[in-house]
Every structure is written in C-alpha cells, then in structure tokens.
Amino acid sequence: MTAAPPPERSLFLGLLPWPERRAIAEALRTETIGGLVLLAAAVIALIWANTPLGDVYQQIRDFHFGIPALGLDLSVGHWTADGLLVVFFLVAGIELKRELVVGELRTPASAALPVIAAACGMAVPAALYALTAGLGGGSPDGWAVPMATDIAFALAVLAVISTHLPAALRAFLLTLAVVDDLGAILIIAIFFTTDLNFLALGGAFAGLALFYALQRLRVRGWWWYVPLGIAIWALMYNSGVHATVAGVAMGLILRTTLDKGEEASPGARVSHLVHPFSAGVAVPLFALFAAGVTLSGAALAQVFTRPEPLGVVIGLVAGKILGVFGGTYLAARFTRARLNPDLAWADVLGLSVLAGIGFTVALLIGELAFPGQDVTEQIKAAVLIGSLTATALAALLLRRRNKLYKHLCEEETLDADADGIPDIYQRSSAAER
Numbered sequence: 001m002t003a004a005p006p007p008e009r010s011l012f013l014g015l016l017p018w019p020e021r022r023a024i025a026e027a028l029r030t031e032t033i034g035g036l037v038l039l040a041a042a043v044i045a046l047i048w049a050n051t052p053l054g055d056v057y058q059q060i061r062d063f064h065f066g067i068p069a070l071g072l073d074l075s076v077g078h079w080t081a082d083g084l085l086v087v088f089f090l091v092a093g094i095e096l097k098r099e100l101v102v103g104e105l106r107t108p109a110s111a112a113l114p115v116i117a118a119a120c121g122m123a124v125p126a127a128l129y130a131l132t133a134g135l136g137g138g139s140p141d142g143w144a145v146p147m148a149t150d151i152a153f154a155l156a157v158l159a160v161i162s163t164h165l166p167a168a169l170r171a172f173l174l175t176l177a178v179v180d181d182l183g184a185i186l187i188i189a190i191f192f193t194t195d196l197n198f199l200a201l202g203g204a205f206a207g208l209a210l211f212y213a214l215q216r217l218r219v220r221g222w223w224w225y226v227p228l229g230i231a232i233w234a235l236m237y238n239s240g241v242h243a244t245v246a247g248v249a250m251g252l253i254l255r256t257t258l259d260k261g262e263e264a265s266p267g268a269r270v271s272h273l274v275h276p277f278s279a280g281v282a283v284p285l286f287a288l289f290a291a292g293v294t295l296s297g298a299a300l301a302q303v304f305t306r307p308e309p310l311g312v313v314i315g316l317v318a319g320k321i322l323g324v325f326g327g328t329y330l331a332a333r334f335t336r337a338r339l340n341p342d343l344a345w346a347d348v349l350g351l352s353v354l355a356g357i358g359f360t361v362a363l364l365i366g367e368l369a370f371p372g373q374d375v376t377e378q379i380k381a382a383v384l385i386g387s388l389t390a391t392a393l394a395a396l397l398l399r400r401r402n403k404l405y406k407h408l409c410e411e412e413t414l415d416a417d418a419d420g421i422p423d424i425y426q427r428s429s430a431a432e433r
Contacts (some may be wrong), residue, residue: 004010004339010339012113013168013347018425020103024171027095027275028155034279035156041284042291042359042384049292061289071238081364084282086233086247088360091278092181092269096175101256104175113331114172118179120146120327121355125319129311133174138305141369142379144191146315147360148184151177152279153356155389162393164406168340173351176324184361185248192368195239201239202247207232212253214268242368283360290363293380298426300385302378309375309382312366316386317357317393324353342408350397356390358383 016024048057066072066079074082096105125146133140151174158165165173190264211228229250236246264272291297303309328348332339339345342429368380398405412425 010109010337011095011097012332012342013166013172013340013343015424016167018421020171021167023098023103024167024174027271028170028174030275030279031152031398032152032206034276034283035152035154036159036285037280037284038359039156039160040150041287045290045292046295046384050295054292054294057292061292070234072234074313080282080286081367082237082243083233085244085286085360085364087274087278087282088286089181089185089244089247091249091271092178092307093248093274094254094256094271095268096178096182096248097254098256099175099178101432104171109335109401112335113328114175114336115179116331117324117328118176118183121149121176121320121324121352122180122183122394124323124326125315127373128319128322129315130180132314134193134309136310136319138307138311139370139375142308142312144184144187144327144367145312145362145369145379145383146319146358147187148176148358148363148365149173149320149355150357150359150387152283153359157354157357157391157394161399163398163402164409165398166343166405166408169343169347169351169405171352176351176355180247181361184365185245187332188242188368189245190366192242192365196240197238200235204232204235204239204241206244207235208249208253211250211306215253215255218259220266225273244364268391284389286360286361290367291380291384293377293384297383299378299381301361303382303385306375306378309378310380312362312382313386313389316358316362316383317353317389318358319353319372320358321349323352324355328352342404346397347401348395350401353392353397354392356394357387359387362387 005324045057048054061077062075064073064075066074067102072142099105104114126143129143129146130140132138133142153175155170211225211232214224215229232250233243233246237243251267254267254270256265258265303313325345325348329345331337339348343355362383363380366383367376370376370379412422412424415421416423
C-alpha cells in the first residue's frame, strides 16, 4: 500500500499577488514620507523642550481652547491626542478592514502567521513589563505601553538607512502593525475608559449605526459623512471611551469591496484622501506635543533605575524580539509553513527588532496609563530610548543583508517589456500554466 504524500507546505514571505503588492506599496509610500516628517517632529520637540524656550513649549502644549458647552475645552496636547489621532485610527481601521476582506488576513491560513506573530509581539512585551515592574515594586499600569509597533517610524528608519527590503517583508511588517493597532485600540477601549456617560455613548452608537446604514444604502457625498463623523467623535469623547475608538469604528464600517462599475471603494477613496493628512500632519503634530521630554542626566538615569520606565525599555527591545521572532518561528513550525528560500530566519529577526519601534501609540498609552503623574515623562523618555535602541539594532542587522535585499528588489521590479507589470509575475503565471 502506497503511503499518502505529505501535505504541501505553504510558502511564507513569498511573492505577493500583484494587486495586493500595488495596494501595499501605495500605503507604505505614504507612511514612509509621513515617518520622515514624524522623525523631524520628534527631534524638534526634544530640542525645543530642552532649550531655554522649554517653558514656551509647555505653555503652548497646555493652552486650552474649544467649546466648553459641548465638553470640548481641551489643551493643545489633548486636541492632538484625542482629536488628530482619530484620523490616524480611521486610516488604521480602513487598512484593517482591507486586510480582513482582500488582504493577508482574509483567510485563516494566510492570517495565522502574522496574527500569531503580532499576538506574541504584544503579549511578551507586556509580560516582561509586568515582571520588571513587579520585581522592582513599581506600578503595573504601564503594561500596555511597549505593545504597539509604529509602522511610520519603522519605515522612516528603513528609508534613512537605505535598506531595499523586499515587498513580502514590508507587507509582513505592515500586517504586524495593523494587528498591533487593533490590539491597541481594544486595550484603550477596555482598560482606559473613564466613568461612562451612557447617554453620550448611546448617541455615539446611534451615529455609528446611521454611518453603517448610509454605507449599506450606497449613499455618497462628504456632506453626509463629515458632519456625522465629527458628531460621533464628540459623543465618543464625552462618553468616557477614548475618542480614537470612533476613528477605528468608522474605518471598519467603510466598505472596501468594489461595486459593479466602481473604480475605487469608499474605504479606498477615504484612505487616499486622508492618509497623507494622517501621516504628514496628524501624527507628527501629536509627536511634536508628546515627545518633548526633558533629557537631563538625572532624568535619563531614572529610566534605568525606576521599574516602570525600565520595564518599557525591556519590553520594546527584548520583548518584541522574543515575541515576534519566537511567535513567527513556532507558528511556521506548527503550520508547516516553508520560508521563502531566497530569505533566511535572520531576515525575520531583523523585522522583529524593527518592531520594537513603538513611538506614536506607545506615547499615547503612556499618557493614558499615568495621567498627570511624575513618572509620565520618564515613560516617554523610555519609549524614546527603547525605540532608538531598536532602531540601532535593526539597522545593524538589516544593513548586513542589504546586498541580497537590493538584488531581490531589482528582480521584483524589473519590467523589461514596459507593460506596467513586473516580469516576475508574468513568469509566475506562465509557470502555473
């Protein structure tokens, strides 16, 4: 009796489908440019806060304006965190919906590896923070700070160090960040919700239901959605649930599939319009008013002597490496996935280190976990130090492989017949036939 052949092993980090690669390339291009602006904003904030004009920085960040009658009298810092970051999470919601419907997360088989890697990449940093804080007698409240990866910052690092990372590795990093963003928004909604105003919360849910109905009825026109979106955001803010939840909820509601005769879905159109604003304005302005911490010798020393900031540094650097790499490796073994023969596990290790850059969402959660406390500034400094450490280690690992990456990128983009489709896809189609 002839034994049955072993099941075919799926390819991990192989060639992306052409439509998927084009969609990801557009998203990553915007994030890369925005990441460079983000880096500049963070540097400006640090310099500004540590000069004689530091008092001016504090005064601007703490200046209040708004509409008190609507419960919206906020400081500049809070407007950037509770207002502008809603646009960032709107884009994150759209990207998550696209991944779930047509991207890497659309089937359990393709979603298994990135979801397990992202889940481990959140759980291990949180556990290492809790262990460090517990052993040092510190507060456990910051367990969620080192969990999220900042895709814009990571892509800016790749641009600065001129690394020609292949499309599959960039897509895997993007999917990790998308799942991280979902985890972050769930954590913010569940664990950082203040006293609930059920009337405002009910109004926000009613607004989301109307938003959903308009999408199902195929109603078009910004004059419907922009006022409704602002109303949902204001109600969500006044409900006690963090306002950024409104952004991700609306992003998940927007349709990402094409109707007959449509050139772009509502989700794609909205993302195309607001993604540049999110990456180039909203997130950098948040960084400008969140990253301005005083970096004296005593303050930096406390990052490594107080358990809370030390837990953040360990979580971002060691936790992300152990979580993302370990989770990916174990998932590949148990799902019988076969690594792309052109790559090596050293490339996954480099991405795992890069995932330790947790800037934007880490700063946001740090402010939510320790509101108005002395340790808040040390947590922010720890996020900066952990992210910079991860940047330096990732640069060392990825630059060593850059010759291979450049060769793979050239092969992926070669279009000798100038028909707009890289030749590698036509060779793959011919081989399948």
